[in-house]
Amino acid sequence: MYNTVTMKKLLLTLVVMTTAVGCTADKTLTVKGDLKNVGDTLIVINQNNAEWRDTIVVQDGKFTYTIDNIDTVSTYYLVAPQCLRGLQGPQLQFVAVPSETLNLTGDVTERYDFGGSAFYQGYHQVDLMLEEAQKPIQEVNVNCMKMLENGMPQDSVMKIYQAAIVPLQQNFQQTVLDFIKAHPDLEASATLVTQMKPEKMQEAVSLLSDGVRNGRMKTFYQTIIDRITAQQQEEEAAAAKQAEGVEAPDFTLNDLQGKPLSLSSLRGKYVILDFWGSWCGWCIKGIPQMKEYYKKYAGKFEILGVDCNDSDQKWRDAVKKHELPWLHVYNPRDSHVLSDYGIQGFPTKIIVSPEGKIVKTIVGEDPAFYQLLDELFGKK
DSSP: OHOOOOOOHHHHHHHHHHHHHHOOOOOOOEEEEEEEEEEEEEEETTEEEEEEEEEEETTTEEEEEEEEESSSSSEEEEEEGGGGOOOOOOEEEEEOTTTTEEEEEETTTTTEEEEEEEHHHHHHHHHHHHHHHHHHHHHHHHHHHHHHTTTTOOHHHHHHHHEEEEEEEHHHEEEEEHHHHOOOOOOOGGGGGGGHHHHHHHHHHHHHHHHHSSSSSSSHHHHHHHHHHHHHHHHHHHHHTTOOTTTOOOOEEEEEOOOOOEGGGGGEEEEEEEOOOOTTTHHHHHHHHHHHHHHHHTTTEEEEEEEEEEHHHHHHHHHHHHTTOOEEEOOTTTOOOOHTTTOOOEEEEEEEESSSEEEEEEEEOHHHHHHHHHHHHHHH
């Protein structure tokens, strides 16, 4: 039979258990700002939910904002409204961790610092290390930009850049690994996994303590690793589809007259498939040189412009506006042509041989494309 003391202990235990069951984990992050030159408004952006937005009103550089319902650790941004229009303005980035408090202090035009609860004190250590480790890389970037501004040829600057940047990037990667190794129990060290090259990410993860590696930060770094792995697989699949000697998949799309035009109908001559769009700045920038080479090697190859991600009218207007003299077809959004060719960026130019085999694929507006045309047709 229970005595009075035993009964009281039992009732107290039941109360504690009931309270624990009724409570839910804190899924909020409180962000406090005391920043100079931040403006009077900031837009909150969640990297994992591009459609979601919120607004912070800033008074004399100060604000307090609560991010609710943080199910997993993720990256957030605070940006000035003009940044959403492509203009310059304050931009702050941080990892949002539930049940924590983040203090942002400093001058956004120079530097800002992290502080607050335990996680963000560690995050501040990580940030200071990254700032110092990235200085040599930033110096190379600044110097190379000055060389371009002073008129040095782009190819020459790129050679200088590549020679300098490769060892610096290797040093940076090692510095990050050394920091994780020295701070395996620091939760913020897990954010450094995303600073590593894909082939180094698992090594960084292995340096974390078991508690950090398998704790609340796991979803954060593992999501990014999974995303990069999937991207690499897509790139490998695209490279296989675009490889030299591969049979170029045939397709039939409507031309400017609304009549079907197939790639196979051009068999017997070199064809350059130009995947482009009126919305693509680099595509438009490359048009003058494309025209120059089309005229330079007239009759030695044909260009088939494959317009992507435009409306029919915008496509027609762009062809007319830029006076594009080659063949054109319109690729509707429900077409499988882009996936058949593994197109991942614009412009993409694919040179197809008279026998219908892929000779070379070049992504972006690259001088190598025109060098290749000179090699192919300059001596014929």
